[in-house]
Amino acid sequence: MSSTKYTEYDAYAADAAAEGTVYDVNGQDWDQVVAGAEDAGDERLVVNMGPQHPSTHGVLRLILTLDGETVDECRVGIGYLHTGIEKNMEYRTWTQGTTFCTRMDYLAPIYNETAYCLGVEKLLGVTDQIPERAQIIRVMMMELNRISSHLVAIATFGLELGATTVMLNGFIEREYTLDLFEEITGLRMNMAYVRPGGVAQDLPSGTLSKVRDYLDRMPKRFQAMRKLLDSNPVYLARTKDVGYLDLTGCMALGVTGPMLRATGLPWDLRKSQPYCGYETYDFEVATEETADVYGRYLVRMKEMEESLKIVEQCAERLQTVKGPVMIEDKKIGWPAQLAIGADGMGNSPRHIAHIMGTSMEALIHHFKLVTEGFRVPAGQVYSAIESPRGELGVHLVSDGGTRPYRAHFRDPSFVNLQATPAMAEGGMVADVIAAVASIDPVMGGVDR
């Protein structure tokens, strides 16, 4: 271990020389800070909110210039969670890419995977060959994920406004959704379940009855949440006419998702540019016309109810639609099916027996596809889906090899977060928190 010495650069000394007095707030010294600020005779106060502030959804840094309680200027600092996922993906096969990108927006992992896989399938030109059962499972998983993501959005929003009950309720309901994910994929988050060509494995037996239980339970729970929030005077006071952003602002800033729909524009890629067979499901696009924080909350509530409708239709179809969940093309489809053994999840024993015991060709095929991966014809695509936060786009470039030449994600959190100054400036400090929470940014997706 080497000892680090910070002798070259004293951040505080440099800043004090350049911009005035700097107060380092460590807690329990607020009186000193206030006294110091009064002595300085400066009306404007620059406050660093974050990156470790409990209400910033992770590691978001807001630099607020305050005039009393009013926000004069708001600047957003990001990058604290940058992990180089896009760069890493360039060094792994197309299939391994799902394992990376699922970790971006960690509240909506299924969406990251699906957007990426749809892009890969478009590059391969096999979009029409994806089995129907796989598509239905994808839709069901996405809609369950939308519910769990929106529940966190509403729960953390409640917490940030000081309502612990809302937080606990939201997280309890989310647990039931995550239990379903665990049942189906083996993991609660970051599942890498959706793969190029289909999904990793078929539903385990008995899943559909658990989905039914979930469908029975959730409407009542949503009702309870609505009862708690919809016309709660404290909640209304904190959310109504706060964080206003109209359609013009949304268009200019590229804002999509519930924020855009709260301005009254029913733009939902599931309806306007359907994928995975969304055109065959019966659901409505939720809109509100208030363009404020409360409107965004209502849109999210309505969307969860609509998602339940879609999940119900999926469960119905899955009872009759049988068949493979991975593309028939053996040059693309993952050779092994997963199974749960005594030591956790791995390749199914039947497959292992087949490649190790009976067929040399199958072993070679497995080895080639797993280590080298499949080749994707050169070209570029942009595929976009409607994630809980808005348009999640993937720009994939292939040079004809077995790895992505470039994978770029247009994460909706990243784009929507740009709207923070537009919503916060000129308002009160307390409303900054409401405005940021209504964006529902996930820093894993913002920084990637």
Added chain:
Amino acid sequence: MSSQDPQLPAPGGDDRREQPVARTGMFGAKTSGDTSGYGGLVVRRTPKVSTPRPYGGPRGAAEAGEFDEVADELERALPDFGEAIERVVVDRGEMTFFVRREHLLTVARTMRDEPSLRFELCSGVSGVHYPDETGAELHAVVHLLSITHNRRVRLEASCPDADPHVPSLVPVYPTNDWHERETYDFFGIVFDGHPALTRIQMPDDWVGHPQRKDYPLGGIPVEYRGAEIPPPDERRSYT
């Protein structure tokens, strides 16, 4: 513009053999360890193709479709269309205009303001680094979405590594503010006219642009059951 078979990627033959060499050998093996016999393999770059008319639409190019409409309208609204648009590629149901960088701002403005085009939403800029494309190593790829007409197109502008300047689209699409900062951060493309082009993901004092192909991944070797596994960017490459 060289006319090609509408079936992309480009066909083989003489056209391909005239292209510069992209890579020789296989599996990334540089020593005599490669016994596969592919050591003498020569891979040439894909020729720059351009799609002939009709462009068709997202569903196919059998007959004139909405992509032709977009091209017609852009040609009508943009006086120097031939000068601004280098080539047009329609591939996998998506349309790309390769725009000369000095015209990017005008093209984007026309795309947004012309009622028959009306690409009111920009889905951001994505950079791509092609170190082999001499004189056009860095590409800025802009994805546009028209909610009015429900269609997407892509604008692609390139710049040489020695002069990495592309005009900023922030005056037309304010949403590109962060996207351009990100592309600058990762690729070093300087967007002229951007209000505050600073790094966004990497620390302010970071040296280099990590997403470029000449920038190593920075992995560390991993020991696994006594054997040392090299970092991903030093492993054998099968491409």
